[in-house]
Amino acid sequence: MPSTHATLVNHQVRLASRPVGQATVENWQFTEEPLADLNDGELLIQVLALSLDPAMRGWMNEGKSYIPPVGIGEVMRAGGIGRVIASRNPAFAVGDVVSGTPGVQEYWRVAADQLKRSGLAKIDLRVGSVTQWLNVLGMPGMTGYFGLMDVGQPQAGETVVVSGAAGAVGQTVGQLAKVKGCKVVGIAGGAAKCEWVVKELGFDACIDYKAAAPEGVQRWDAVREGLKQHCADGVDVYFDNVGGDILDAVLARLKRKARIVICGAISQYNNTGAMVGPKNYMSLLVNRARMEGIVVFDYADRYHLAIAEMAGYLKDGRMKSKEDVVEGGVAAFPATLNKLFNGENFGKLVLKVAD
Amino acid sequence: MPSTHATLVNHQVRLASRPVGQATVENWQFTEEPLADLNDGELLIQVLALSLDPAMRGWMNEGKSYIPPVGIGEVMRAGGIGRVIASRNPAFAVGDVVSGTPGVQEYWRVAADQLKRSGLAKIDLRVGSVTQWLNVLGMPGMTGYFGLMDVGQPQAGETVVVSGAAGAVGQTVGQLAKVKGCKVVGIAGGAAKCEWVVKELGFDACIDYKAAAPEGVQRWDAVREGLKQHCADGVDVYFDNVGGDILDAVLARLKRKARIVICGAISQYNNTGAMVGPKNYMSLLVNRARMEGIVVFDYADRYHLAIAEMAGYLKDGRMKSKEDVVEGGVAAFPATLNKLFNGENFGKLVLKVAD
Numbered sequence: 227m228p229s230t231h232a233t234l235v236n237h238q239v240r241l242a243s244r245p246v247g248q249a250t251v252e253n254w255q256f257t258e259e260p261l262a263d264l265n266d267g268e269l270l271i272q273v274l275a276l277s278l279d280p281a282m283r284g285w286m287n288e289g290k291s292y293i294p295p296v297g298i299g300e301v302m303r304a305g306g307i308g309r310v311i312a313s314r315n316p317a318f319a320v321g322d323v324v325s326g327t328p329g330v331q332e333y334w335r336v337a338a339d340q341l342k343r344s345g346l347a348k349i350d351l352r353v354g355s356v357t358q359w360l361n362v363l364g365m366p367g368m369t370g371y372f373g374l375m376d377v378g379q380p381q382a383g384e385t386v387v388v389s390g391a392a393g394a395v396g397q398t399v400g401q402l403a404k405v406k407g408c409k410v411v412g413i414a415g416g417a418a419k420c421e422w423v424v425k426e427l428g429f430d431a432c433i434d435y436k437a438a439a440p441e442g443v444q445r446w447d448a449v450r451e452g453l454k455q456h457c458a459d460g461v462d463v464y465f466d467n468v469g470g471d472i473l474d475a476v477l478a479r480l481k482r483k484a485r486i487v488i489c490g491a492i493s494q495y496n497n498t499g500a501m502v503g504p505k506n507y508m509s510l511l512v513n514r515a516r517m518e519g520i521v522v523f524d525y526a527d528r529y530h531l532a533i534a535e536m537a538g539y540l541k542d543g544r545m546k547s548k549e550d551v552v553e554g555g556v557a558a559f560p561a562t563l564n565k566l567f568n569g570e571n572f573g574k575l576v577l578k579v580a581d
Numbered sequence: 582m583p584s585t586h587a588t589l590v591n592h593q594v595r596l597a598s599r600p601v602g603q604a605t606v607e608n609w610q611f612t613e614e615p616l617a618d619l620n621d622g623e624l625l626i627q628v629l630a631l632s633l634d635p636a637m638r639g640w641m642n643e644g645k646s647y648i649p650p651v652g653i654g655e656v657m658r659a660g661g662i663g664r665v666i667a668s669r670n671p672a673f674a675v676g677d678v679v680s681g682t683p684g685v686q687e688y689w690r691v692a693a694d695q696l697k698r699s700g701l702a703k704i705d706l707r708v709g710s711v712t713q714w715l716n717v718l719g720m721p722g723m724t725g726y727f728g729l730m731d732v733g734q735p736q737a738g739e740t741v742v743v744s745g746a747a748g749a750v751g752q753t754v755g756q757l758a759k760v761k762g763c764k765v766v767g768i769a770g771g772a773a774k775c776e777w778v779v780k781e782l783g784f785d786a787c788i789d790y791k792a793a794a795p796e797g798v799q800r801w802d803a804v805r806e807g808l809k810q811h812c813a814d815g816v817d818v819y820f821d822n823v824g825g826d827i828l829d830a831v832l833a834r835l836k837r838k839a840r841i842v843i844c845g846a847i848s849q850y851n852n853t854g855a856m857v858g859p860k861n862y863m864s865l866l867v868n869r870a871r872m873e874g875i876v877v878f879d880y881a882d883r884y885h886l887a888i889a890e891m892a893g894y895l896k897d898g899r900m901k902s903k904e905d906v907v908e909g910g911v912a913a914f915p916a917t918l919n920k921l922f923n924g925e926n927f928g929k930l931v932l933k934v935a936d
Contacts, residue, residue: 292867474858488866503829503858511843511874512647519866 234261239330239559241296245286248496248567253286254560255299264314267338269346271308273328275551276559277360278304278575279394280467280566283495292521301329302559305365306579307349307356308334315341318348325349325359330559332579345526353537357549361574362398362540363533365522370398370465371532373487373520378463382407385457387476390467391432392419392548394574395489399465400429401545402536408463411456413449413472415569422572427546431456435472436569446471453479460484468493470502477506484515496567548573555579589616594685594914596651600641603851603922608641609915610654619669622693624701626663628683630906632715633659633918633930634749635822638850647876656684657914660720661934662704662711663689670696673703680704680714685914687934700881708892712904716929717753717895718888720877725753725820726887728842728875733818737762740812742831745822746787747774747903749929750844754820755784756900757891763818766811768804768827770924777927782901786811790827791924801826808834815839823848825857832861839870851922903928910934 235258242255264270285296285303296303306329310322315338318324326346328334336344354363361367373395380386386403390396391412400410400423412423412432420432433452439445453461453475460481466473469491476486494501510517525532539545550573552562558577565571590613597610619625640651640658651658661684665677670693673679681701683689691699709718716722728750735741741758745751746767755765755778767778767787775787788807794800808816808830815836821828824846831841849856865872880887894900905928907917913932920926 290867469863488863490866491863494863501860501863503860503862505856505858507858507862507872508824508843508846508849508856508874510872511845511876512645514874514876514879516871516873517862517865518871519863519869521866521869524869 236333269336270312271334272311273308273579276304276306276577280492362547366394367398369522370395372525377487384462385409386463387411388465389413391423449475474506477509480513486517488519551576591688624691625667626689627666628663628934631659631661631932635847717902721749722753724877725750727880732842739817740764741818742766743820744768804830829861832864835868841872843874906931
């Protein structure tokens with residue numbers, strides 16, 4: 227096929243240095259390069275939208291984790307949705323919409339031998355919109371689904387608490403737990419987010435950890451009071467996205483045989499000091515409770531089942547999906563990422579790259 | 582029957598006040614009282630030996646836990662073995678040897694309606710000695726057995742690490758894991774304990790956390806190095822009796838799908854400051870690992886099975902049992918208890934009360 231893309235320029239955001247604390251503009255390098263012709267078996271994908279996730283902060287650090295760190299000088303890793311604009315691979319046609327891990331760039335060129343490990347898959351926009359495919363039907367949705375169902379194992383009638391309740395994972399977890407017949411209490415920062423998860427998503431209650439605490443009361447004591455009020459009989463399942471003081475507050479209210487799903491610790495990711503561990507962890511002993519980590523990639527062979535189930539809930543209105551879509555293309559990536567850690571995003575944070 | 586015991590005097594140790602940090606002699610009150618005649622259905626038991634356990638420190642604190650605190654002025658709670666010396670209950674005869682929770686006193690009078698909830702049970706000294714019935718065949722043994730088997734779920738060929746390796750629970754856990762075909766690495770304080778668990782109990786290795794670290798190396802870095810050396814492929818099961826820095830060191834070496842059994846945190850029990858949580862707990866996420874608490878009482882209906890199994894191992898030599906028996910009667914209780922927290926005991930700590 228003709229190389230109609232030969233005149234296209236690809237703008238990229240690369241990791242220039244490893245941040246200490248919150249990332250700054252100095253940690254990024256902006257590059258551009260012309261797109262060369264495709265080889266046999268290759269695909270060229272125009273990136274439509276990128277997923278911005280708390281986990282990205284971890285990928286920027288040196289050291290062993292569940293996934294290798296992004297190397298200095300490499301295009302920053304990011305999940306996203308794109309459209310095939312050129313194909314020398316018979317399995318993909320121009321116009322196909324795909325999800326995968328394009329990284330923070332405008333165009334993603336995928337070699338034949340990369341196709342498998344890139345996790346690239348065609349998606350159907352009749353099932354969900356581009357942004358829904360990055361939210362409830364994407365990685366955050368899969369994380370929430372398998373973390374809740376496989377690790378949390380909620381039973382109808384149990385009390386489920388989720389932090390980061392208005393975030394991408396949190397909204398999936400809370401709504402899914404409601405579908406499964408649980409009482410659901412969210413924890414989120416700000417009255418608007420709390421009101422939204424209760425009124426729009428149907429959570430039973432939401433504790434605003436940023437709310438002004440009554441005079442003489444510490445903020446975390448106020449969170450503890452909120453838990454006491456809304457989870458009078460204790461917490462059966464806690465889905466933790468934040469760590470820190472909120473994890474400790476929930477630990478202090480566990481029920482017998484409770485399950486804590488460790489999905490993230492956003493309160494700690496930009497710490498420059500030592501990580502703070504849950505000082506109430508002995509509540510696990512007192513309550514014969516369990517704390518367990520989840521990494522979504524382990525469930526890749528069952529994504530299609532979770533997608534089918536939750537697409538049904540989106541269709542019949544039992545689940546909703548909210549995305550915070552930021553315009554501005556890849557150049558806006560550094561500033562947009564930091565919204566996550568300032569608690570500024572409201573819903574799944576998505577960076578729009580092209581129409 | 583004649584009340585031959587009417588002239589006996591019962592010496593007791595009661596909780597006088599709640600300790601801050603390590604208990605001192607001021608926290609105890611020594612009392613004596615004559616033994617009144619038995620009522621119908623009652624038993625009088627002469628205490629032979631008491632079990633001294635780290636958990637006792639927790640029972641002395643105010644506040645909700647897995648068991649109510651000992652009240653101020655009450656006889657200190659303690660498990661033990663005794664001999665029936667008078668009985669007005671047809672289910673027990675003079676001379677029967679029983680295990681139960683007599684408390685720190687010389688004689689234990691059990692009312693008919695207390696019999697059930699006192700956990701009192703006849704034991705057979707042909708199966709094990711008095712001190713073995715407080716060790717591998719007693720609460721520590723049951724804790725080790727069910728914590729390891731039900732929560733840790735070791736598979737043959739896996740690597741099991743246990744802290745407090747020379748202690749009552751630790752020796753059970755390590756030897757049982759060997760019987761089940763695991764590689765076993767202990768962590769203990771002092772060369773003598775480490776040598777004993779390797780040479781006598783058959784552990785594959787033992788890390789001495791009190792050993793002088795090489796120049797320029799912190800003690801906990803030395804523990805980490807020991808783990809790296811002896812658990813080169815990582816840790817599948819960690820049975821934690823100590824918490825603190827050792828828990829963090831093991832967290833840093835977990836294998837995928839590892840299980841941590843939270844049985845105790847002796848390093849923290851006398852803390853007067855805030856409890857220190859495991860700052861490496863996000864290793865649970867990275868490794869899809871699990872941390873779970875165990876309380877032995879939950880397994881009461883299966884004690885007999887564990888006792889039968891482990892009595893077999895004691896008989897055929899696959900398990901050994903070491904007790905640190907202190908003479909001196911109940912008056913020696915306060916000083917003896919503190920041996921546990923100074924790491925001075927070697928084997929299950931038992932206070933002998935009568936022959």
